[in-house]
Amino acid sequence: MLRTILASPKLDKDKLKEYLIRLMYVEMLGHDASFGYIHAVKATTEHDLALKRVAYLATAQFLDEHHDLIILIVNTVQQDLKDDNYLVVCAALTTICRLVNEDTIPAVLPQVTELLNHPKEHVRKKAVMALHRFHRRAPASVEHLHGKFRQMLCDKDPSVMSAALCALYDLIVDDPKPHKNLVPSFVSILKQIVEHRLPKAYDYHRVPAPFLQVKLLKILAALGAADKAASEEMYSVLSTCLKKAENSGNVGNAIVYECVRTASTIYPSAALLEHCAAAVSRFVSSPSNNLKYVGLESLSGIVNVNPAHAAEHQMAVVDCLTDPDESLRKKTLDLMYAMTKSHNVEVIVEKMLAFLADAQDAHLREETVTRIGTLAERYAPSTQWFIETMNEVFAIGGDVVKPRAINNLMRLIGEGSGDDDADASLRADAARAYAELLRKPKLPKALLEVIVWTLGEYGGLLTGKSNLEVMDMLCDAAETQPEARALAAQTMTACAKLAAQATASGGAPGLSEKASRLVERNLNSEDVDKSQRAREIVHLMREDASVVAAALPRDAGGEDVDVDAATTSIEAYVNRARQRGAAEYRTESERARESERARESERARE
Numbered sequence: 070m071l072r073t074i075l076a077s078p079k080l081d082k083d084k085l086k087e088y089l090i091r092l093m094y095v096e097m098l099g100h101d102a103s104f105g106y107i108h109a110v111k112a113t114t115e116h117d118l119a120l121k122r123v124a125y126l127a128t129a130q131f132l133d134e135h136h137d138l139i140i141l142i143v144n145t146v147q148q149d150l151k152d153d154n155y156l157v158v159c160a161a162l163t164t165i166c167r168l169v170n171e172d173t174i175p176a177v178l179p180q181v182t183e184l185l186n187h188p189k190e191h192v193r194k195k196a197v198m199a200l201h202r203f204h205r206r207a208p209a210s211v212e213h214l215h216g217k218f219r220q221m222l223c224d225k226d227p228s229v230m231s232a233a234l235c236a237l238y239d240l241i242v243d244d245p246k247p248h249k250n251l252v253p254s255f256v257s258i259l260k261q262i263v264e265h266r267l268p269k270a271y272d273y274h275r276v277p278a279p280f281l282q283v284k285l286l287k288i289l290a291a292l293g294a295a296d297k298a299a300s301e302e303m304y305s306v307l308s309t310c311l312k313k314a315e316n317s318g319n320v321g322n323a324i325v326y327e328c329v330r331t332a333s334t335i336y337p338s339a340a341l342l343e344h345c346a347a348a349v350s351r352f353v354s355s356p357s358n359n360l361k362y363v364g365l366e367s368l369s370g371i372v373n374v375n376p377a378h379a380a381e382h383q384m385a386v387v388d389c390l391t392d393p394d395e396s397l398r399k400k401t402l403d404l405m406y407a408m409t410k411s412h413n414v415e416v417i418v419e420k421m422l423a424f425l426a427d428a429q430d431a432h433l434r435e436e437t438v439t440r441i442g443t444l445a446e447r448y449a450p451s452t453q454w455f456i457e458t459m460n461e462v463f464a465i466g467g468d469v470v471k472p473r474a475i476n477n478l479m480r481l482i483g484e485g486s487g488d489d490d491a492d493a494s495l496r497a498d499a500a501r502a503y504a505e506l507l508r509k510p511k512l513p514k515a516l517l518e519v520i521v522w523t524l525g526e527y528g529g530l531l532t533g534k535s536n537l538e539v540m541d542m543l544c545d546a547a548e549t550q551p552e553a554r555a556l557a558a559q560t561m562t563a564c565a566k567l568a569a570q571a572t573a574s575g576g577a578p579g580l581s582e583k584a585s586r587l588v589e590r591n592l593n594s595e596d597v598d599k600s601q602r603a604r605e606i607v608h609l610m611r612e613d614a615s616v617v618a619a620a621l622p623r624d625a626g627g628e629d630v631d632v633d634a635a636t637t638s639i640e641a642y643v644n645r646a647r648q649r650g651a652a653e654y655r656t657e658s659e660r661a662r663e664s665e666r667a668r669e670s671e672r673a674r675e
Contacts, residue, residue: 146177286330293336362394435471521556536570541584565609591603
């Protein structure tokens with residue numbers, strides 16, 4: 070119906086406003102109303118104020134900055150920016166903010182700049198907003214007008230000043246240095262707001278201009294970062310702002326949160342951070358999950374500056390880890406990771422392990438396992454505690470343990486601390502603990518990998534068990550453990566190491582009966598690694614004890630391996646192969662080129 074009505078040559082202009090409103094509604098419902106765009110653009114030239122404003126609104130909703138019809142409204146906008154009626158000027162400025170592009174900015178920039186001196190505060194505010202939009206679209210076009218934003222900061226109307234604050238915030242985030250001298254001005258404005266010097270119309274739930282306070286706090290945070298002199302000018306007003314905002318409902322909580330963020334971003338003040346920590350404690354202990362989340366977020370910022378302020382809230386933070394809200398648990402994990410030190414690592418890791426046991430989300434489990442491993446490595450009170458903690462991690466979260474964590478644990482057991490007696494005791498305890506663990510019916514692959522390696526290296530330290538008995542334990546595990554079948558190659562190597570240790574110590578040479586059967590089964594395995602390892606072990610066990618000991622030295626897990634990059638050891642073998650007529654090795658690219666030449670020759674013959 071609209072399409073038919075708008076196409077009629079006798080269109081009733083008195084009803085055009087209604088038609089444009091209906092067109093906007095049609096677009097809102099997702100239908101194509103492009104047939105009416107040109108009517109909206111034409112209506113912007115009408116003299117009727119109500120129709121003109123609706124036409125500008127419709128044009129701003131229908132078109133974007135790249136639309137072909139933009140060129141048709143530039144002239145109309147230029148004329149309306151000079152209109153005596155400030156409502157027409159405001160409508161034109163609003164449309165500019167929506168539809169301006171780099172090509173149209175130069176056409177309207179001079180007139181918009183002149184409107185900064187307009188007697189009506191609404192026009193001045195929208196002119197500042199238009200210049201702000203120009204900066205976002207094409208920063209170079211208004212680079213020479215940055216001083217205008219500073220001037221409008223001193224405007225007698227708070228709405229104009231607030232628009233200038235938004236523009237200056239973008240400039241400061243891009244480059245704070247040129248605006249450092251504005252710190253006293255921003256501090257003064259914030260102080261006036263906090264002291265209720267703005268009109269009551271700017272109050273929200275009896276809180277003076279909260280959105281302006283938040284914007285000013287963000288600006289001060291950007292200007293005070295790593296700047297002691299600038300930060301010292303802010304401490305007093307931040308403390309006042311924080312004090313006034315407490316117990317002021319949700320909007321007051323927002324200001325408290327922004328104060329804490331600012332205080333933890335600028336050059337730190339011990340007194341101010343202590344005040345912030347006290348304010349945050351109310352959030353962390355709140356029954357509202359929203360406030361708890363805000364409290365954890367705020368405390369994270371404080372902890373990054375001075376972890377001491379988090380000590381008194383440690384148990385309240387730990388309690389959040391059992392909350393059913395997933396986002397809250399995630400934020401709690403982040404904070405606990407940041408606040409962990411050597412004096413509280415045992416408590417926090419214990420809580421994180423309990424959390425890991427109940428967690429279902431794979432990504433969260435993986436992240437928790439990684440963080441426990443990092444904290445255990447960094448702050449472990451003893452090597453024994455580290456090994457026990459990592460064993461528990463592998464047992465609970467073995468499905469998401471990364472290879473690096475497995476290698477770190479094996480390296481720690483192999484290298485030790487440097488104290489021979491303590492290292493020997495540690496390895497014996499680890500071997501004993503892992504031998505006990507093998508009795509469990511189901512162990513994760515990550516833990517089995519550590520167990521097999523440790524018993525292969527240090528199984529001989531088990532009291533009351535011979536090396537042959539340890540081999541049988543490993544082979545039984547390879548048969549019964551669901552995840553152990555993938556570790557057959559490692560199990561064979563561990564048995565070979567135990568056999569080498571027994572031979573070197575004068576014990577019974579060779580593999581146990583179960584170990585021999587395991588090796589035999591893998592001689593013809595389809596897995597190349599298993600087959601090769603089984604054949605190497607069979608041949609190695611036929612050699613003298615000295616050769617076996619040299620190939621599989623005792624307690625050499627932490628030693629560096631010398632690599633002969635020139636491969637001189639196989640030079641004689643290569644020369645004998647050449648003499649028998651073996652072909653020289655060619656790289657993949659050389660083989661590809663040779664194949665291509667052969668195909669070309671074949672085609673030429675055809």
